[in-house]
Amino acid sequence: MSEPDSRGDATTPALIPPPLSLYIHIPWCVRKCPYCDFNSHGQRGELPIGEYVAALVRDLEQDLPLVWGRPVHSVFFGGGTPSLFPPAAIGDILAACAARLKFHPGAEITLECNPGTAEHGRFEGYRAAGVNRVSFGIQSFDDGCLQRLGRIHDSREAEAAVKLAQDAGLDNLNLDLMYALPGQDLAMALHDIERAIALQPAHVSHYQLTLEPNTQFAARPPEGLPEEDAAWDIQEACIARLADAGYAQYEVSAYARTGRQCAHNLNYWRFGDYLGIGAGAHGKISDGASGTIRRRWKPKNPRDYLAHAGTAAGIGGDDPIAPANRPFDYMLNALRLVEGFALRDFEARTGLTRRAIAGELATARERGWLEGDGEYLRPTELGRRFTNDVIALFLR
Structure with a gap:
């Protein structure tokens, strides 16, 4: 579920x-x-x-x-x-x-x-x-x-x-x-x-x-x-x-x-998955069966990495992305793209409904930062200039 x-x-x-x-x-x-x-x-x-x-x-x-x-x-x-x-x-x-x-x-x-x-x-x-x-x-x-x-x-x-x-x-x-x-x-x-x-x-x-x-x-x-x-x-x-x-x-x-x-x-920008191997490498993996998304990273220091790679000590961290944080994580990437994103892709890649971001999207539209039809949204020229401000709307 x-x-x-x-x-x-x-x-x-x-x-x-x-x-x-x-x-x-x-x-x-x-x-x-x-x-x-x-x-x-x-x-x-x-x-x-x-x-x-x-x-x-x-x-x-x-x-x-x-x-x-x-x-x-x-x-x-x-x-x-x-x-x-x-x-x-x-x-x-x-x-x-x-x-x-x-x-x-x-x-x-x-x-x-x-x-x-x-x-x-x-x-x-x-x-x-x-x-x-x-x-x-x-x-x-x-x-x-x-x-x-x-x-x-x-x-x-x-x-x-x-x-x-x-x-x-x-x-x-x-x-x-x-x-x-x-x-x-x-x-x-x-x-x-x-x-x-x-x-x-x-x-x-x-x-x-x-x-x-x-x-x-x-x-x-x-x-x-x-x-x-x-x-x-x-x-x-x-x-x-x-x-x-x-x-x-x-x-x-x-x-x-x-x-x-x-x-x-x-x-990356479409909130895809990636394995990260090597000293300090980060990964993001989605599990459709459990509905979880996790970020996983490796020790940064090359000496530590060489000593522990492949063991429990070789995992620097492994944390789930809580549902409340997924809108920000998604937008941090997707809003960098000129093409923007489809709401159906947001739903498929976060496991959330579009209702979860309805308020933020409405604010971004009112400020002239986003445009598009009911299904697809993209940053305006103004939105691209103030990308960090647009993304910050989704920070909870």
């Missing part, structure tokens, strides 16, 4: 498990960037690659009962810097996963790459291992900006890395760019966009630099950050230029050519 919804209805829609993805976290990087709040750790000495691959397999095997029989639609290697692992190790991980999980035909398999770690011949190896999408953390093509961001690569290395991947036959590429950088003006931001467009990637991620807690930039903010209005002008101008070049915005910070949206991230 499904749990009662947060407004006390006795009967609720069936919770239907959504598509399943797999996230694999590689926690090491060459050097921690001052703006980064991800679970990443600067490399010190030789990486324990073989030991970590074995730990990932134990971790996966422990989680398998949560998803028996469900196909995996996408895989994402994130970090840290996954490209610090050689192709053979990535191949071993994918082979072990494919032996234990059913991969959907044509599953998208993404590897994050720091241009400073790209080497000749490496992308051929990744492609042979099964990787069919590469996401480059470029951030800027301005060498001054890159230095202020603490990146280990320069603009020349960034372009060379992308071309190496293309020469290896990988054409599903994403370029990560940041804007509102220290010392950056509108012309510099647009120049970054032009340099990206010239490389003809399938996808561009374009997001504002934010000062996240527990980062070096939060403790010591860099000088020369653009004011809020200047940052908004940069965002609008860059969106327009990307659109002119054939990159349609489909999420707050994501732009793609037709048919090249990131399947893995779309699953």
